[in-house]
Amino acid sequence: MTYQPIVAGSGLVAWNFLQRTMDTQTQAFEASPEISRDLDYFAENIGNVETAEDLTSDRRLMTVVLGAYGLDDDINNTFFMNKILSEGSQADDALANRLADKRYLKLAEDFGFGDIGGPWHKVPGFVEDVQENFTTRQFEIAVGNQDDSLRLAMNAVRELEEIATSGSSxxxxxxxxxxxxxxxxxxxxxxxxxxxxxxxxxxxxxxxxxxxxxxxxxxxxxxxxxxxxxxxxxxxxxxxxxxxxxxxxxxxxxxxxxxxxx
Structure with missing residues (x-):
C-alpha cells in the first residue's frame, strides 16, 4: 500500500504542518512498495525505448512519464500521446506547440522524439530527473486526495519558481x-x-x-x-x-x- 500523507487541520494550519514534515513524509512515500516498484521499472526499461511508439505502448513506463508531468489523466490516450511525443517540439506546427496547456510542450521538449539531436531519454541524469518529478507529483496527488487546495498550493510553489526562472518574456x-x-x-x-x-x-x-x-x-x-x-x-x-x-x-x-x- 502506498504511504498516505498526514494532513493535520486545513488551510494555513495544514500547510504549515506539511512544510515542517515534508522531508520525512516524502521519503516515506518514495519508499512505499507501489511507488518504488514504478520507479524501479522505469529505470530498468526506459533504456530499451527507441521510438515514441515504443514508449507509448508500454503502459507501466507511461504511468511514470505522464505522472512526472502531471498528465496522469492521459494514460488511456495512447494515440494522442504518441502524436505529442513523435512530433517533438521544434516544428512550429507540432501538436505540442499548438496546445494551450504547456505541460505537453515540456514533455515533448524533454524527450525530444522527432527533434534534431533527440531523443534525450538516454542522456545521463534524465532517468533521475523523471523519477524525482514523478515522486513529487504523486505525493502532491496523495495530499490532494485529502485536501485538494494543498495539492494546488504545492504545485503552485514548484511551477511558479520554474516559470519565473525560465528566462521567457x-x-x-x-x-x-x-x-x-x-x-x-x-x-x-x-x-x-x-x-x-x-x-x-x-x-x-x-x-x-x-x-x-x-x-x-x-x-x-x-x-x-x-x-x-x-x-x-x-x-x-x-x-x-x-x-x-x-x-x-x-x-x-x-x-x-x-x-x-x-
Whole structure:
C-alpha cells in the first residue's frame, strides 16, 4: 500500500504542518512498495525505448512519464500521446506547440522524439530527473486526495519558481501560467475571479491577472516568483481565499438544508 500523507487541520494550519514534515513524509512515500516498484521499472526499461511508439505502448513506463508531468489523466490516450511525443517540439506546427496547456510542450521538449539531436531519454541524469518529478507529483496527488487546495498550493510553489526562472518574456510567463490548469485555478481563487473569467478575451484576462497581482504584491510580473517570499505570500493568500470560499459554500448549503427541513 502506498504511504498516505498526514494532513493535520486545513488551510494555513495544514500547510504549515506539511512544510515542517515534508522531508520525512516524502521519503516515506518514495519508499512505499507501489511507488518504488514504478520507479524501479522505469529505470530498468526506459533504456530499451527507441521510438515514441515504443514508449507509448508500454503502459507501466507511461504511468511514470505522464505522472512526472502531471498528465496522469492521459494514460488511456495512447494515440494522442504518441502524436505529442513523435512530433517533438521544434516544428512550429507540432501538436505540442499548438496546445494551450504547456505541460505537453515540456514533455515533448524533454524527450525530444522527432527533434534534431533527440531523443534525450538516454542522456545521463534524465532517468533521475523523471523519477524525482514523478515522486513529487504523486505525493502532491496523495495530499490532494485529502485536501485538494494543498495539492494546488504545492504545485503552485514548484511551477511558479520554474516559470519565473525560465528566462521567457513577461507575456510568455503569464501565458504559461494561464495555460496551466492547476496554476490558473490557484490564480483565479487568489484573485477572487468568477468561474466565467476564462471565457473572456485572452488579452483582457492577461491585463486582469497583471492588475490583480500588482495590487497584492506591488509587481504585476511572474518573474517576481523567483523570490521564495513572494511565492509564500501568494500561496498563503490562495489558501485563505480557498478556505473562505469553502466556508461560504458550506454555510449556504447548511442554510438550504435548514429551509428544506421546514
Amino acid at each position: 513577461d507575456n510568455a510567463m503569464w501565458y504559461t501560467v494561464m495555460g496551466s490548469p492547476p496554476l490558473r485555478s490557484v490564480m483565479e481563487t487568489t484573485f477572487n475571479l468568477p468561474s466565467s473569467f476564462g471565457t473572456l478575451d485572452i488579452d483582457l484576462q492577461l491585463e486582469t491577472f497583471r492588475d490583480r497581482m500588482d495590487g497584492i504584491t506591488g509587481d504585476g510580473e511572474v518573474s517576481q516568483f523567483a523570490n521564495e517570499e513572494v511565492r509564500d505570500q501568494i500561496v498563503q493568500r490562495y489558501l485563505l481565499m480557498s478556505q473562505i470560499s469553502n466556508t461560504q459554500t458550506y454555510s449556504s448549503n447548511q442554510i438550504a438544508l435548514t429551509l428544506l427541513s421546514y
